[in-house]
Amino acid sequence: xxxxxxxxxxxxxxxxxxxxxxxxxxxxxxxxxxxxxxxxxxxxxxxxxxxxxxxxxxxxxxxxxxxxxxxxxxxxxxxxxxxxxxxxxxxxxxxxxxxxxxxxxxxxxxxxxxxxxxxxxxxxxxxxxxxxxxxxxxxxxxxxxxxxxxxxxxxxxxxxxxxxxxxxxxxxxxxxxxxxxxxxxxxxxxxxxxxxxxxxxxxxxxxxxxxxxxxxxxxxxx
Amino acid sequence: xxxxxxxxxxxxxxxxxxxxxxxxxxxxxxxxxxxxxxxxxxxxxxxxxxxxxxxxxxxxxxxxxxxxxxxxxxxxxxxxxxxxxxxxxxxxxxxxxxxxxxxxxxxxxxxxxxxxxxxxxxxxxxxxxxxxxxxxxxxxxxxxxxxxxxxxxxxxxxxxxxxxxxxxxxxxxxxxxxxxxxxxxxxxxxxxxxxxxxxxxxxxxxxxxxxxxxxxxxxxxx
Numbered sequence: 001x002x003x004x005x006x007x008x009x010x011x012x013x014x015x016x017x018x019x020x021x022x023x024x025x026x027x028x029x030x031x032x033x034x035x036x037x038x039x040x041x042x043x044x045x046x047x048x049x050x051x052x053x054x055x056x057x058x059x060x061x062x063x064x065x066x067x068x069x070x071x072x073x074x075x076x077x078x079x080x081x082x083x084x085x086x087x088x089x090x091x092x093x094x095x096x097x098x099x100x101x102x103x104x105x106x107x108x109x110x111x112x113x114x115x116x117x118x119x120x121x122x123x124x125x126x127x128x129x130x131x132x133x134x135x136x137x138x139x140x141x142x143x144x145x146x147x148x149x150x151x152x153x154x155x156x157x158x159x160x161x162x163x164x165x166x167x168x169x170x171x172x173x174x175x176x177x178x179x180x181x182x183x184x185x186x187x188x189x190x191x192x193x194x195x196x197x198x199x200x201x202x203x204x205x206x207x208x209x210x211x212x213x214x215x216x217x218x219x220x221x222x
Numbered sequence: 223x224x225x226x227x228x229x230x231x232x233x234x235x236x237x238x239x240x241x242x243x244x245x246x247x248x249x250x251x252x253x254x255x256x257x258x259x260x261x262x263x264x265x266x267x268x269x270x271x272x273x274x275x276x277x278x279x280x281x282x283x284x285x286x287x288x289x290x291x292x293x294x295x296x297x298x299x300x301x302x303x304x305x306x307x308x309x310x311x312x313x314x315x316x317x318x319x320x321x322x323x324x325x326x327x328x329x330x331x332x333x334x335x336x337x338x339x340x341x342x343x344x345x346x347x348x349x350x351x352x353x354x355x356x357x358x359x360x361x362x363x364x365x366x367x368x369x370x371x372x373x374x375x376x377x378x379x380x381x382x383x384x385x386x387x388x389x390x391x392x393x394x395x396x397x398x399x400x401x402x403x404x405x406x407x408x409x410x411x412x413x414x415x416x417x418x419x420x421x422x423x424x425x426x427x428x429x430x431x432x433x434x435x436x437x438x439x440x441x442x443x444x
Binding site: 063103 | 283285286287288289290292293294320321322323324325326329330332333334336337356357359361362365366368369370372373374375376
């Protein structure tokens with residue numbers, strides 16, 4: 001019997017590639033999507049469901065984490081803080097940083113993984129383009145692995161897998177092409193839900209990845 | 223200016239004592255309550271609010287974590303699994319264990335603590351009466367401290383404080399009396415919301431603590 005992997009899937013390219021890598025490694029996919037009240041949630045959820053269909057997910061779960069809006073402190077979840085223009089400056093933690101988000105979502109994923117007896121938990125964190133977020137670094141994930149080992153039942157064994165942590169967006173596009181990851185189903189734009197804006201930080205990173213890899217982005221832009 | 227402490231407050235005795243200890247140590251209290259869909263939530267929320275009033279909480283936050291019911295795997299959050307009778311057997315993880323719950327709630331608390339710039343995070347975990355829950359042990363909290371150190375902004379310093387981790391329920395009652403913690407405002411029963419049942423695991427632990435300490439429990443029982 002195949003082992004299960006919980007794959008955190010926002011609906012973007014990084015998590016789609018994670019699903020592709022997990023499938024290639026022989027795991028059955030259990031897709032986990034988090035709704036934390038972002039502007040483009042409906043479009044991301046659609047991408048999540050289409051990706052789950054594509055990978056024949058044996059299980060899928062959508063969890064409401066709107067509490068991030070209550071907690072605030074980030075332009076992505078607090079409407080009173082403006083989203084800044086795209087920036088590749090990594091020296092400061094930008095205001096799009098949602099405080100301690102990855103720890104929160106890994107805990108939710110680990111709870112579910114424990115219940116469904118999954119052996120792995122894939123997360124598409126990328127150190128390079130994470131603009132200085134402290135919870136996107138390898139050392140953080142190692143510490144989180146310890147917490148999972150100590151805080152779950154003795155019979156539970158969940159391995160955190162960060163398969164693209166050292167990838168550039170160019171490599172993400174290249175590897176996705178190699179594994180036939182359906183990038184046409186993914187959504188990255190922070191702003192629009194019909195045609196991608198091409199201007200926000202997320203669109204710019206995506207377009208840069210396609211441009212450098214020499215592939216054409218299959219989604220539509222305004 | 224006083225430093226802030228986020229205090230996780232279910233509304234029970236353990237967390238009320240935590241608030242008392244934090245107040246005694248000179249912290250301003252920011253009360254955090256989690257609604258994870260338990261049967262007696264309305265009564266616990268009332269206890270939480272009254273405790274926040276008593277301690278002049280400068281901030282309070284109630285977060286919906288009903289996703290634990292979606293994830294299931296525990297008799298406390300999944301109605302299809304019966305709550306077992308009280309048991310003091312610590313050799314097995316009982317089905318009241320909510321998978322990885324403390325990690326989840328510490329992450330939420332750490333996110334909030336980071337935003338409001340609190341210096342401490344008090345949690346009333348008790349190793350002795352936690353019936354074998356893996357996420358109630360000191361080693362787990364140490365690992366979690368590492369995750370908070372690594373996963374938050376460099377300017378953030380949040381210390382996890384588990385002031386009663388080695389206390390028995392008897393010591394919890396004694397220390398509460400010593401610090402004038404208003405135990406009459408607390409709620410422990412898993413089953414009822416008007417008069418405590420006196421029969422569930424939580425009531426039995428509470429009553430045992432009062433009995434051994436020689437104090438009378440100020441709340442009413444059926």
